[in-house]
Every structure is written in C-alpha cells, then in structure tokens.
Amino acid sequence: GSDRSLQAFLDRYVEMADCDELSYAAFHDWFEPGFVALLREILDDAIENLDTGRADLNGRLERFRDVLIADATIVSLYQDAADIYTATGDHQAELKLHLTESLSTGLPTRFRTTDGTTHERSQLPTGEWVADALILLDLGFYDFWLFDRIDQNGGWFVSRVKDNANFEIVEELRTWRGNSIPLEGESLQAVLE
Known part of the structure; x- marks a missing residue:
C-alpha cells in the first residue's frame, strides 16, 4: 500500500x-x-452510528439476496490536480467515484476512485458477489459481456438501454386482459413505433 x-x-x-x-x-x-x-x-x-442492519426486501424483491445499485459520479477538482486526475476536458481535473450500494443496508458494498476519464464499466468486476442479487445499472455499464458474466455468476440485472436498441421479444411473462396484441417475436423498435 x-x-x-x-x-x-x-x-x-x-x-x-x-x-x-x-x-x-x-x-x-x-x-x-x-x-x-x-x-x-x-x-x-x-x-x-452506522446502521449495518439489513432491511428485508419485500414483495417482488424477496427472491433476491440483495439489490445492488451501481453508478459513478464526477467531482471537479482544482486544475493543479490535472496531472493525477485527468478529465475529459482540457485544463481540468476530475475525480470519478465508482460506487455500488446495497439497497438492503443503504451502505456501499464497493467503491473506488479514479481519474475522470476512466469508464464506469471497467470498474465493476463480476464474480460470486453477484450471486442471487439484482444489479441495477446505468447506461455507462451497458455491455453484453457484463450482462453475460452477471448471468453466469447467478445474478440478475436491470439496465437502461441505448436509444437504438432493437431486441427481439422472446417471451411474454404476463397475459393481459382486453384487446392486447401479441408481442412475442416482434422487435422492440417495431412495438415502440
């Protein structure tokens, strides 16, 4: 160290x-x-005074060991720090805080600081810690390899998707009453239009 x-x-x-x-x-x-x-x-x-007690997940979240929220934020620093904490703009200094927070405890489970140019995706490792957990991801983590690794380790994820995403709907998990249309086999963009 x-x-x-x-x-x-x-x-x-x-x-x-x-x-x-x-x-x-x-x-x-x-x-x-x-x-x-x-x-x-x-x-x-x-x-x-830290409350490390766990709040029970209720309702639809009961099936998960925990719900983990991953995100990053940028903190602007004095320009003098630009040699260490490079930024996306010229003559600036930025620190990026990468954080994963537990919904059940309200506390961070992992965090790391980097310079402002480091991509969020590179700071979220996968492994056994995702097992039986639901991971909520922002668009900065949108990566099919990451999604596959979460699945391979027994975890679940919800992610924002890019505007041009055009997935095929492979299954409907619910039958709707009334005059609903079948979605299975349709592309996402066709349904949204």
Missing part, C-alpha cells in the same frame, strides 16, 4: 496544491493532540 505517514500526506498535499512554501512544522501543527483526538472521536461516533 501507499505510505500513510504525516510526511507522505504533506508531500501529496504540496504536490496536488502546488504550494511548495508549506513547511513541515506549519503542516504538523495542524495535527495537535486535541485536534487529532476530536477527529478520532468524530470518526468513532460515525462508525458506531
């Missing part, structure tokens, strides 16, 4: 902020024992 010493933190801060005038003594003074104790107390309180 990376060096987590106070000096290493100062070095990273100076590098990111491009402020080589900050002395170790001045930086070190920020971390007086009283301030460090307060930070630890705040962190301990936050961890203690």
Whole structure:
C-alpha cells in the first residue's frame, strides 16, 4: 500500500496544491493532540452510528439476496490536480467515484476512485458477489459481456438501454386482459413505433 505517514500526506498535499512554501512544522501543527483526538472521536461516533442492519426486501424483491445499485459520479477538482486526475476536458481535473450500494443496508458494498476519464464499466468486476442479487445499472455499464458474466455468476440485472436498441421479444411473462396484441417475436423498435 501507499505510505500513510504525516510526511507522505504533506508531500501529496504540496504536490496536488502546488504550494511548495508549506513547511513541515506549519503542516504538523495542524495535527495537535486535541485536534487529532476530536477527529478520532468524530470518526468513532460515525462508525458506531452506522446502521449495518439489513432491511428485508419485500414483495417482488424477496427472491433476491440483495439489490445492488451501481453508478459513478464526477467531482471537479482544482486544475493543479490535472496531472493525477485527468478529465475529459482540457485544463481540468476530475475525480470519478465508482460506487455500488446495497439497497438492503443503504451502505456501499464497493467503491473506488479514479481519474475522470476512466469508464464506469471497467470498474465493476463480476464474480460470486453477484450471486442471487439484482444489479441495477446505468447506461455507462451497458455491455453484453457484463450482462453475460452477471448471468453466469447467478445474478440478475436491470439496465437502461441505448436509444437504438432493437431486441427481439422472446417471451411474454404476463397475459393481459382486453384487446392486447401479441408481442412475442416482434422487435422492440417495431412495438415502440
């Protein structure tokens, strides 16, 4: 792992902020024992008050072990960080937070930060953790290989689809009353028109 010493933190801060005038003594003074104790107390309180209990999934969701929501968001940073956190635009810096959250606990199950140009799909590995879970995916995760891997590992998924998607409807899961039309064998675009 990376060096987590106070000096290493100062070095990273100076590098990111491009402020080589900050002395170790001045930086070190920020971390007086009283301030460090307060930070630890705040962190301990936050961890203690986390509700890690699971809420039971009800109704149609009962069949799943969990419902997991995967998404990413971009945080704009100071331009000085552009060497480390590249962005999609020129002379910008962006950090992208990739997060998977559990619906039953309300807590993240996995997260990662990258630069702003990293694609969401590359940050969602598949494996046994998807078994018996329903994964909700945004368009950034639209990838048939990913869908296949979720299925192969015993998971389920719901994804937004691209505007030009034209799937063949292979089965109707419900019989509708009234003057309904059969959809089996039709293409999605033909039905939507």
